[in-house]
Amino acid sequence: MGAAHGSGDGHAHAGHSHASHAIGGGSDSDRRWLAAALVVIVLFLIGEVIAGVVAGSLALLSDAAHMLTDAASIALALGAMRLAARPAAGRMTFGWRRVEILSAQVNGITLIGLGIWLAVEAVRRLIHPPAVTGGLVLGVALVGIVVNLTATWMISRANRTSLNVEGAFQHILTDLFAFVATAVAGAVMWVSGFARADAIATLLVVALMLKAGIELVRAASRIFLEAAPADLDPNEIGRAMAARDSVVEVHDLHIWEITSGTPALSAHILVEPGRDCHAVREDVAHWLSGTHHIGHTTLQVDHARAELIQLGDGRDPHCGDAHGPIHHRPQAAAER
Incomplete structure (x- = not known):
């Protein structure tokens, strides 16, 4: 317990107490897991962009765009962790821990913005469906599921009570769902030739992205508003x-x-x-x-x-x- 100050009847007695653990910016273990997930995602991202262009698949390109934000979100989370680890000094009397919340809010906003853009493009493709190579879409999506399962597992090993880590995790998790939906769409297109399945899969992913993004923004806003x-x-x-x-x-x-x-x-x-x-x-x-x-x-x-x-x-x-x-x-x- 912190010592109380002041004495005598009617005088203020003020005290401060705090837990014994330090207010830091995430453990070295958390940073290692996030960095490993970042490497896995970037390597797959390069291959997916190439496959999406060759197949003419919006679902694959949207997954690639989402994976790009995944990589950015993890990089942002890592940067926020490093900055948050700085000790309190000068005007920053609480240190830099709020940077992690800012990172989470940025992740939420990017999920919402990307979701809206993909929704508009998916509706356009529902009206005028382009030709899509279903077999290639299915193959890449199945590899993407494995990659995202690996990345999701890696980030889940970090401390998800941190809204910063949770923001990166939500990006990866929604991308995993996106690949599942894309794989189903690829199979449908490959078997039946139903090209609109690509856009429908995109809209399902958009719903997940908007849900995760709104929840992240709401949680971060509560902290910024001192709720x-x-x-x-x-x-x-x-x-x-x-x-x-x-x-x-x-x-x-x-x-x-x-x-x-x-x-x-x-x-x-x-x-x-x-x-x-x-x-x-x-x-x-x-x-x-x-x-x-x-x-x-x-x-x-x-x-x-x-x-x-x-x-x-x-x-x-x-x-x-x-x-x-x-x-x-x-x-x-x-x-x-």
């Missing part, structure tokens, strides 16, 4: 904090993520006059870490005024401009 993580309810946590021993009120409660998987919390806590503010702060910080896995906490602790305890209904808050709801201890506890 509480989806698995942490600020109101529930605030009420529970107010119910801790000696606590009278909790306000200015903020819960956010420094980066994916690194939640942080700050709050102003009022305690009963005469009670040990240091002990209350340590108790609340320990409870937050053990129950909600919030290891990065900053808590300001003050003694409450006697009239506030008597009112107990928020009509006389300690801070006139408190942000968000004011959480009081349960009335039953206040009457004891």
